[in-house]
Amino acid sequence: MNHNTYTNPASASSSLIGQRIKHPRIATTIEECRLMLAAGSNANLILLCGPTGVGKTTLGDFLVEAELKSQVEELAANPGCIPAIRVEAPASGEREFSWRLFYQRILNALEGELDAPRTAYGVDPVTGRVVRPAGPQSNRLSGLRTAVERSLRNRGTRFIVVDEAAHLMRQCHPTRLEQQLDTLKSLSNEYGVQWILLGSYDLFELVSLSGQLARRTHVIHFGRYREDVVEDVRAFRGCLKKLGECMPTLKDVDLLRYSEVFHQNTLGCIGTLRTLLMRLDLLVAEKDWSEETLCTGLLTEAQVTQILREIVEGEERIAPGLKRHLLAPKNLQAKRVA
Numbered sequence: 001m002n003h004n005t006y007t008n009p010a011s012a013s014s015s016l017i018g019q020r021i022k023h024p025r026i027a028t029t030i031e032e033c034r035l036m037l038a039a040g041s042n043a044n045l046i047l048l049c050g051p052t053g054v055g056k057t058t059l060g061d062f063l064v065e066a067e068l069k070s071q072v073e074e075l076a077a078n079p080g081c082i083p084a085i086r087v088e089a090p091a092s093g094e095r096e097f098s099w100r101l102f103y104q105r106i107l108n109a110l111e112g113e114l115d116a117p118r119t120a121y122g123v124d125p126v127t128g129r130v131v132r133p134a135g136p137q138s139n140r141l142s143g144l145r146t147a148v149e150r151s152l153r154n155r156g157t158r159f160i161v162v163d164e165a166a167h168l169m170r171q172c173h174p175t176r177l178e179q180q181l182d183t184l185k186s187l188s189n190e191y192g193v194q195w196i197l198l199g200s201y202d203l204f205e206l207v208s209l210s211g212q213l214a215r216r217t218h219v220i221h222f223g224r225y226r227e228d229v230v231e232d233v234r235a236f237r238g239c240l241k242k243l244g245e246c247m248p249t250l251k252d253v254d255l256l257r258y259s260e261v262f263h264q265n266t267l268g269c270i271g272t273l274r275t276l277l278m279r280l281d282l283l284v285a286e287k288d289w290s291e292e293t294l295c296t297g298l299l300t301e302a303q304v305t306q307i308l309r310e311i312v313e314g315e316e317r318i319a320p321g322l323k324r325h326l327l328a329p330k331n332l333q334a335k336r337v338a
Contacts, residue, residue, distance in 0.1 A: 020058050021239060026270075029059060034066070045195050050223055054223070054269045054271055056271075081156045083155075084160070085110060087105045088163040157193050185216065197217075200314070201318060207219075225270070239270050249284040250280065
């Protein structure tokens, strides 16, 4: 049985990739996600977006693990139950989004990697023998869809986290965006599964192209730690300290002395910070610690500038909706209009 849980690789170098921390921002976002999951059919599609490198994949893993822990009694009584999984929406290189490959990934997470083709078999009412529909059968899309439906029902899956969800919509014409999400929504309506779509700010922009799409989704902003917010600075320093303690060659280095440098270079994104520290750990293992080694491991100015541009544009676009200006007092709204 595949519960799609996270396991650390055996090698020492690979194990660094598995170092994760449930910092304040991720804990708050998880709680908001769980509230929306409790809403059931009133929140079929949950859109969770934030800047690149903020830690969305890690958040997805935590959500799945939290669901498995909360269903421990159900899992003991029904070992075949898989209440939650995380899959990545494929970028297949095809002109249109590959639902075939997407369904296969869901089936692999729920049933394991099976070599046999998924086909909608039936039973002849006269002979009682197993029969299959006429025509080409090898992993036909309809057969894959039927297999996914059967697995969702049998496994009791409550929600599916879809990483890189923008691929669902980026590879189709804007007029077909609703059709793409209708496919997910139909599975949600029929089998009670909810979808958590993870992506950068471009995912939010794609959904906002259509009023119908906007109406069907609940948006959660997974933001970075800002340098102009005291609580954020304190939390970022805590993340830097904890992650540094997990790195063999950095655990004895006073990284907090350079916390401002790390904050500026990673723009307050913990996923980016973890990647940077992993790279720096390897550099220090070869060259020993020095400020020159630190500078070598940092992102270049051009990289930071590009990422910052995307973050600022994304935050400006998503913030008005999340601040709920419609709930502000009328006189305050009038001042904004003036």
